[in-house]
Structure formats: C-alpha cells, structure tokens
Amino acid sequence: MLSLLGGIALLLVGYWVYGRYIEKNFQIEPDRQTPAEVLRDGMDFVPMPKWKNAIIELLNIAGTGPIFGPIMGALYGPIAYVWIVLGCIFAGAVHDYMIGMISLRNDGAHLPELASKYLGRPVRHVVNIFIMLLLMLVGTVFVTSPASLIADITPDFIGMGLITLLIFAYYIISTFLPIDKAMGKVYPWFGAILILSTLAMGIALIFGDHQIPNVTLANLKNVHPEGTPIFPALFFTISCGAMSGFHATQSPMVSRTITNEREGRFTFYGMMIAEGVIAMIWAAASMSLFDGQTLAEMINNGTPSLVVNQVSVMLLGNLFGTAAIMGVIVLPISSGLSAFRSLRNILADYIHFKQDKLRNVLILTLPIFAISFILTQVDFNLLWRYFNWANQVTAVIAMFVATRYLFLKNRNYWVTFIPGALMLYACVVYIASQPIGFNLGLGWLTYSLSLLASLAILAVFILSGRKQKEALDPYSFLLNDQLPIGQLAEMKQ
Incomplete structure (x- = not known):
C-alpha cells in the first residue's frame, strides 16, 4: 500500500514542482491572445472555461490506455509503478504540455504542421500519413x-455488432457538432462519472x-508469467498511463x-x-486481486475488459461495480470521438479541403468510419500491438518537435531530449x-x-538543428513568438 500512496503523492509533487519548472522554461505570456x-x-x-478544457483534455487523452495498459503492465509486477510515476512526471506530462503550448503559439496547429515548421517540410508528409494511421487505429481500438x-454488462441478445454500430452512430453525430456542443456539453458528465468511479475504486x-x-x-x-522482457515491452504496454504519442x-x-x-x-x-493516478490504481488493483498467471489467462482469453469487469465487481459489488465499469466506458468513447475528429481535421488540412459545409464534412467522415468499421473485425490484441508501436513513434516525433522548439529559443531542451531519446x-x-x-528477437x-x-x-537530428539555428535571423517566425497570432499566420503564408 505504501508504494501506491507514495506513487500518487510523488505524482502530485511532480505537478507542483517539476510542472512549474517546465512552465517557467517555456516562458508563458499570460497577456498574449x-x-x-x-x-x-x-x-x-x-x-x-478552464475547468471544461481540463476535463475535455483528460477524457481525450485517456481512453482505455491508463486502464488496459496498467492491467497488462501488472504482469511485470511492482516495477510497473516505477514506469508510471517517472514516465508521467518526466516524460508524458512534459510531452503533453509542450505540444499543447507550442500549438497554442502556432494558431492551434496539429502535430504535422508543427513537425513541418520545426523539423523541416519533407517531414510533414511522413508525419501526416503516420498520424492519420495512428488515429485510425486509436479510433478503432476505442470502438472495440x-x-x-x-x-x-448487457444481455446476450444485444450483441457486439449492435453495440459497435451504436457507438459509431454517436461518433458520426458528434463529429458534425461544434466542439463546445459535442464535448463541452457532454464531457462534464462523463468526467463526473470517471472521477467518482476512480475515487470509489481507490x-x-x-x-x-x-x-x-x-x-x-x-x-x-x-515476474511476467510468460517471461516477456521488461525492456522495451513495458514502455509499449503502459503508454497512455506514462507517455503516449496519441x-x-x-x-x-x-x-x-x-x-x-x-x-x-x-x-x-x-x-x-x-x-497517472488512474493508472496507479488499476495497476495496484490488478496485482492485488490476481496472481500473474490468472491475470495472464484472463487477458489472453479475451481482452483486458474481462479484468475490468472482475476488478470492479470484486471491489465494489455488482451494483456499484457496474457503475464503475460505466466510468471506464466513458474513457474510450470520449477518446474515440476526439480521435476521429482530429483525423478529419488533419486530413482536411493535408489535402486543403475546407470543412465549412456539412457536405464537405460528410465526404471525409463517412469513408473514415467505413474503414474503421472494417478494422473492428480484426483481433483486438493485434490492433493494440500495432497501435502501441505507432503510438510511441509519434511520441518520439512530438518530443523532437518540442526539443527543436526549445533549442531554437535557447532554453533547456534536455527536458524533452532525454525522454525523447530513450523512447527512440x-x-x-x-x-x-x-x-x-x-523479427530479430x-x-x-x-x-x-x-x-x-x-x-x-x-x-542527424542534432546536426540539422544546428544548421537550422545558424540560418535563422532575428525576424524569423521560428523565433519571434512575440508577434500577435494574426501576424504570425500571415508570415507563415
């Protein structure tokens, strides 16, 4: 118990201490539009408002990652705690903050545009294709x-097929709505369910x-029952609970x-x-209620959803356990919605296809959902394996963008370079x-x-960064964040 409580305490201290340092290193401008x-x-x-943005961010990034990942990571034993705590404080939270803030300084640009600006235009095409593939896999995983x-938790006659179609229907409808309606109205309720169920479980x-x-x-x-080595498997098993490119x-x-x-x-x-706190609770619950062999059999005989069901009922009973399962369900549904919404926006930006009419939204959205529906027929464990690989490569790209940004600004870039190099x-x-x-083993x-x-x-990354910095002049838009956003957009054109 001390490791669980101590780990959660360290996460909170990390937010107040290291998080404040990362913010200072970025050099925020509160008066900037x-x-x-x-x-x-x-x-x-x-x-x-701030509270609504925070809930949307939490539900968008979470999905089943901080639950399914720690459940599978629990097979490795208490060392899973170490990666969750250190990964969150020094890698994952830094990753999320830097990309969010760099995007804020660049008209809300997505990662492909940021990669193009800070890593070079040729990178843009590779990143676009890679991220669209990742988002398609994420959306599909967060449907299945x-x-x-x-x-x-429903009668057998309902069936997976009908449930899948209903989730897709919700996604399609929500994709057409403004973000303050699609997420701003619904997510606070989802967030309340998640927070209450997590507290109850803990x-x-x-x-x-x-x-x-x-x-x-x-x-x-x-202590993995199948002898799977910790490195690099643990880094890919517990991703959203520690560091995730998604x-x-x-x-x-x-x-x-x-x-x-x-x-x-x-x-x-x-x-x-x-x-990270959510991940700690689910990792601890999985290790406490099941031995490694039983846990492995439950995962291999289905998906981690079977473990979620068992853990919830064992800790909270049938009634409240079912309510806790609902708290888990809102995570992938919210992240799946945001994944498809991001995919549509990134694809539209890439092919310069304006999304100002319902017809244009449909032209992009319907084929995306059709492909995803086909992918739902693929084995979940296979999808998860490819998702994890694409996910962490994206995290490396994001860390390289953040490192280049800090390097060009003459700030401490080691805070992103070290975790980025390790994940690379x-x-x-x-x-x-x-x-x-x-397949070299x-x-x-x-x-x-x-x-x-x-x-x-x-x-190559270091040398290209030095050349890029040498070529900059004081008026380069890569350096001059002090310009109003509207002028910055004009300079980029």
Whole structure:
C-alpha cells in the first residue's frame, strides 16, 4: 500500500514542482491572445472555461490506455509503478504540455504542421500519413474496447455488432457538432462519472482487506508469467498511463479553446498527472486481486475488459461495480470521438479541403468510419500491438518537435531530449525485435544494432538543428513568438 500512496503523492509533487519548472522554461505570456480568441469560428476555435478544457483534455487523452495498459503492465509486477510515476512526471506530462503550448503559439496547429515548421517540410508528409494511421487505429481500438465492456454488462441478445454500430452512430453525430456542443456539453458528465468511479475504486482498494504489493529491491525484477522482457515491452504496454504519442494529436485540439496561457500547466501537464493516478490504481488493483498467471489467462482469453469487469465487481459489488465499469466506458468513447475528429481535421488540412459545409464534412467522415468499421473485425490484441508501436513513434516525433522548439529559443531542451531519446531507442529495439518489424528477437545483437541506429538518428537530428539555428535571423517566425497570432499566420503564408 505504501508504494501506491507514495506513487500518487510523488505524482502530485511532480505537478507542483517539476510542472512549474517546465512552465517557467517555456516562458508563458499570460497577456498574449490565444487562437480561441483570434481565430474564433464557432466550430473548433471556441473559448471555453478552464475547468471544461481540463476535463475535455483528460477524457481525450485517456481512453482505455491508463486502464488496459496498467492491467497488462501488472504482469511485470511492482516495477510497473516505477514506469508510471517517472514516465508521467518526466516524460508524458512534459510531452503533453509542450505540444499543447507550442500549438497554442502556432494558431492551434496539429502535430504535422508543427513537425513541418520545426523539423523541416519533407517531414510533414511522413508525419501526416503516420498520424492519420495512428488515429485510425486509436479510433478503432476505442470502438472495440468500450463495445466489449458494454457487452459484458448487457444481455446476450444485444450483441457486439449492435453495440459497435451504436457507438459509431454517436461518433458520426458528434463529429458534425461544434466542439463546445459535442464535448463541452457532454464531457462534464462523463468526467463526473470517471472521477467518482476512480475515487470509489481507490478507496475500496486501500481500505479493503487486500495485499497491495510494494516496490522493494527484492521484487524489482521481471515476474511476467510468460517471461516477456521488461525492456522495451513495458514502455509499449503502459503508454497512455506514462507517455503516449496519441496525446500529441489531442492537445492541439484543446489549445484551440484555451483563453489564457496560464491554463496550460493545469490543463496539459496536470491532466497527464491525473491519468497517472488512474493508472496507479488499476495497476495496484490488478496485482492485488490476481496472481500473474490468472491475470495472464484472463487477458489472453479475451481482452483486458474481462479484468475490468472482475476488478470492479470484486471491489465494489455488482451494483456499484457496474457503475464503475460505466466510468471506464466513458474513457474510450470520449477518446474515440476526439480521435476521429482530429483525423478529419488533419486530413482536411493535408489535402486543403475546407470543412465549412456539412457536405464537405460528410465526404471525409463517412469513408473514415467505413474503414474503421472494417478494422473492428480484426483481433483486438493485434490492433493494440500495432497501435502501441505507432503510438510511441509519434511520441518520439512530438518530443523532437518540442526539443527543436526549445533549442531554437535557447532554453533547456534536455527536458524533452532525454525522454525523447530513450523512447527512440525503445522504438528501434521494438521494431528490430518484433514480428511486425525485423523479427530479430531480443539479444545483444538487437540491442547493439538498435543503439547504433538510434545514435545515427540523433546525430542527424542534432546536426540539422544546428544548421537550422545558424540560418535563422532575428525576424524569423521560428523565433519571434512575440508577434500577435494574426501576424504570425500571415508570415507563415
């Protein structure tokens, strides 16, 4: 129990101490106008209050990641706590804050446009395609996972097919609505369900008669029942609960509704810390209620949704356990909606297809949902595997954008470079070792070749950054954030 409570305490301290340092390093400008004010369009650029922005950000980034990921990460034992706490404070929350704030300074631009500006135009095409693939996988995963959860608590005659169609119907309707109607009206209720159910789970776990494992020198080892190595698997298993590239596609959406840069630390950094707390509770619950072998069998015989169902009922009973499951269901539904909304916006920006008419929205939206519906027929575990890989590569791209931004501004860029480099190495090892990549397996050869490849990529990144900085002049829009947003947009054209 001490490790669970201590981990949550460290997350909160991280928000107040390291989060404040990250904010200071970014150098916020509270008097600067935001895209929500300057580019207000009644659809995506709409000013909203701080509390509502924070709830939308939390629900957008969470999905089933901080629940399904920690459940599967619990197979590795208490070391999962370590990655959640350190990952959230020094990687995930920094990642979310930097991309959200850089987007805020760039007219609410999405990651592909930010990559084009700070990493070079040729990168834009690769990032666009990669992120659209990621969002398609995310949206599909966040259709199948809530459908599975709902199916577990509804009569058999309803069926997964009908539930899936109803979720798609909700997504389609919400995609056409302005953000303050699609998310601003519904998400506060979703957020209340999530917060209350999470608190109930945590209280029941702490005050119940449960043996909650602690982190000790003796158990800081791999206890995975199948012997899966901790590195790099843990970095891909617990992603949304520690560091996730999907968040880089969501923070820009909220950057379009913020009215003051002071909100950034609470909205972006703080909501990632909140996600870490959720992840800690679910990891602890999974380790406390099941041994590793039982947990593995439950996951392999279905999806982690079976574990969610069992944990909720065991901790809270049938009635309140079902209510807790509803709290879990709102996460993937909200994130799935935001994933498809982001996908439509990014695709529209990429092909220069205005979304100012319902007909134009339909032209892009309906094919996206049709492809996603086909993907729902694919095995969930396979989808999750590809999602995790695409997710963490996107996180590396986002960290490189943030590092370049800080480097060009002569600020401390190590805060993003170090976690970005570590995740880059994990991604290269994963691609080299897994069947979806080169299938070399894990061994000294894979680790050595991956290290050389990672160092080569970092060398190119560092050298290109130096050349870019040398070529800048004092009036370059890459440096001059002091310009009003409207003028900045004109300079970019």
